[in-house]
Amino acid sequence: MPASVGSHLVTQRFGDEKARTLAGYEATGGYSVLRKALSMRPEDITNEVKASNLRGRGGAGFATGVKWGFVPKDAKEVHLVCNADESEPGTCKDRLLIWWDPHLLIEGMIIAAHALKAKHNYIYIRGEMMREYQVLDAAVKEAYARGYLGDNVLGTGIAVHLTVHRGAGAYICGEETALLNSLEGLRGQPRLKPPFPAVKGLFGNPTIVNNVETLMNVPFIVDKGGAWFNELGMGRSGGTRIVCVSGHVNKPGVFELPMGITFTQIINDICGGVWKGRKAKAVIPGGVSMPPLDASELDVPCEFDALQTDERIKPVMVRPGQQFDLGGGRALRTMAGSGGIVVMDDQTxxxxxxxxxxxxxxxxxxxxxxxxxxxxxxxxxxxxxxxxxxxxxxxxxxxxxxxxxxxxxxxxxxxxxxxxxxxxxxxxxxxxxxxxxxxxxx
Ligand SMILES: Cc1cc2nc3c(=O)[nH]c(=O)nc-3n(C[C@H](O)[C@H](O)[C@H](O)COP(=O)(O)O)c2cc1C
Ligand code: SF4
Missing domain, CATH: 1.20.1440.230 (NADH-ubiquinone oxidoreductase 51kDa subunit, iron-sulphur binding domain)
Structure with a gap:
């Protein structure tokens, strides 16, 4: 059944101060899915993630299970890196996710690391997010002390280590290969692709880079199954979506919403309408990297494919009459990006x-x-x-x-x-x- 407004997965512990500690997290069911995951074969976890149609929440919306499947089977050493650099203007969800529920991220990472057979793993967190870093650092220490991390996770013989690394505040270090260079101590500049990180990434080893929100969805998929997660969503996009609404609305904020919700519904029903009784003129749908929508295009869902292909969204032009071609004659419309919605009123x-x-x-x-x-x-x-x-x-x-x-x-x-x-x-x-x-x- 598709999610409805009020269906909360990754934001369900928001507002619960106690859930930030290990005891509080465990008291609300935390780390119970990890036990199940550790009893599963790694490839079975990846197959559930494939079936879930979980798509990356960091910007490109790439299918997470498919990406995990790119890691060569005979790799000697694999890494999982969580991208918590969050710098896209308009996007401010990852910092809240970490602040309210750091153990959910850690549990998601341990499960993903088991699926990828990744022993040494990292969270790259934006340097300015000091209080979130402290929360995460404390949570990682608690997880080590309780045996969820280490050389022998919960006595299973599986080794999963996690290091939290602070960036220094460069937007470009959110780009996955610049991030890997920065982690290696090099200048934070992107690498030429291919090879993609899943084949040759951190220290030359196959590496999966995933966004915070992406990884936090993994425990729900393992708990209830990929098919269940897929049904929550819409089309080829499983689960719910976090959007961060800013700009000229009465009630801006970060909301976990159904994939199929439209921009009109987000502005009017969730955010109390455009401020000062004005009308929306332009809406940036997924962080400032994405082409805007105009007022006539707001009845489109915020789902990944809809934003790329829905014919109610006008194609972007290079010059009047000449569409921007994304390749194969496909016109550039816009993208869901990282969920940062910026609403601009008619006086902008x-x-x-x-x-x-x-x-x-x-x-x-x-x-x-x-x-x-x-x-x-x-x-x-x-x-x-x-x-x-x-x-x-x-x-x-x-x-x-x-x-x-x-x-x-x-x-x-x-x-x-x-x-x-x-x-x-x-x-x-x-x-x-x-x-x-x-x-x-x-
Ligand atoms: C300039 C630039 C900045 C980016 N910044 C971020 C970021 O802050 N956080 C993030 O998760 N992804 C960011 N990305 C996307 C990452 O390169 C990568 O696609 C993503 O972390 C993969 O995770 P996902 O598959 O879970 O979305 C950025 C990409 C570019 C080109
Ligand atoms: S690698 Fe090229 S495109 Fe990317 S930020 Fe640097 S100069 Fe710009």
Whole structure:
């Protein structure tokens, strides 16, 4: 049965201060699924995760069980790395998940590590999240002391170790290969892929990188079965979804919701409507890396495939009449990303908003490849002048052409993350940019 509003899996212990401790977690059923998982064969756990249609909650929405299946069977050493770097503007769920329920993440990681036969595992947590780090560090120590972690987990002979590592606050270190470089003590710059981390990752060993929310769903899948989890969701996306709603709504917040809920329902029923009695003009559906939706596109579900393919969402254009091609003739619409929904009301200065987004990407580009290093800076410069009433004729086409030059031509997806929203805003709010440029001419 699909989940309904109020079905809580990963947020069910939110607000329960006691659940943060091992005793409190165990008192609410914590670590009971681990015992079941340890009695299962690793490949059976992976098969349940495949059947669950759990998709990565870190941004790309890749099928988790399929990714686990890429680890070579004869690998001598495998690692599991939890990506808790959470830096995408608009996204603030992982820090709350860790704050309220650190042991659920640890239990999910031990189960996943058993499935992957991964002995030395890591949580890479964003450096600024100090209090969450302290909570996690304390929980890991408790789990070691109780025998859930160590060389002989609960007397089964299975070894699972977990190290919590703090990053230093660079957005790019959330990109999985930059994260692995940073963990190895190298400069946090993305690696060329392939090879993908599942084949050659941390210290050259096969490595699975998964987001916090992704891993926290694993105990529920092992407990109740992949089929049950899949049915909670919609289409090829199992389970529930956490969204972080910010911007111009009456009640912003972090909510665990059914996959099939639409943006209109999220804004009106969950968040009390757009503030000050205004209307929504633009909605960023999954962190600022994603092309926005306009007011006519909000009846689409927040589910992964719907956002990529629903024909109610207009395709993003490179220039008027020329769709951005994702390959194979598939038009770029938008993506569910990391669940960061930013609502902008009908008085929002869209060119200014795009400039602010581009300022972020220009600042966070690691500088390794030319289209991104030069292009994000150039985009920010042109967007700044348009947003500040100093735009020139031709600036819209100039921005579109720079963005097109970046997209698909870089080592990692940060380049796309700057180019796609640029093309999306220019496609759907072209008249706002034209008006901003005309204001100068007047
Ligand atoms: C620039 C950039 C930043 C990213 N930041 C994060 C992040 O903070 N947290 C995260 O989980 N994934 C982030 N990702 C996605 C990761 O590279 C990776 O796909 C993800 O951690 C895989 O986990 P999942 O399959 O569970 O989603 C980022 C990707 C890019 C390109
Ligand atoms: S796309 Fe940007 S952030 Fe990614 S590797 Fe290239 S320069 Fe670095």
């Amino acid at each position: 200065d869209i060119p200014r908003a795009l400039w602010r987004i581009l300022k972020f990407f220009a600042h966070e580009s690691c500088g390794q490849c030319t289209p991104c290093r030069e292009g994000t800076g150039w985009l920010e410069k042109v967007a700044r002048r348009v947003g500040h009433g100093e735009g020139k004729e031709g600036d819209i086409d100039l921005m579109a052409s720079i963005a097109h030059g970046i997209a698909g031509n870089t080592i990692c997806a940060l380049g796309d993350a700057a180019a796609w929203p640029t093309l999306g805003f220019l496609t759907k709010f072209r008249e706002d940019f034209e008006a901003a440029i005309k204001r100068r001419a007047a």
